[in-house]
Amino acid sequence: MAASTLVDCTAFAVGCLLTVAGGVSVLSGRAPSWPRHVERTRLFGVWALCLGLFCVTQPPALRDEVTGLGAAAVDGRVALLLVSAAALLLGVRKPRGQ
Template sequence: MNSLVDYTAFAMGCILALAGLISVLFGWAPSWLRHVDRPRLFGVWALCIGLFCITQLPALRNGVVRLGSVAVDARVTLLLVSAAALLVGLRRPRGQ
């Protein structure tokens, strides 16, 4: 069961990283995301979350841990950057 979760997180990470890369390069966001005001920031969010999910695969996660504390801190930084990009990129209600 645990390997199913790991591979599902890896697959979702690949999809998010690809969507994020397309959004960053072309400034495009899916049409169903009406709340996204800045597509490139959506891309940064998706790319960071995707890379974080990709490194959840046990072989990659163990490799990151072997690289040391800088690599582990870089994974946490990905989460912080993605949260900031998501908050900055959301559409604000007008008139407030």
């Protein structure tokens, strides 16, 4: 039980961190210094924001709340992952020479 709670708290904390970093990147056009592979900072922001919101709703209590909102909310969580993946792929720095 304690390991599950630790995972849930970690997912929530990482989600909050990514949500804030993503929101700042989308609004300001600046990425934090740690992601060196980023070419387009706003796409990094979309990736972080979507993944962060997904992680925030990952703990069982919040996931049950989302499920209770209906099928559109559950589909919205899946859409967050898809948009996150697309933004990550589009925002990654291309290798030199290509």
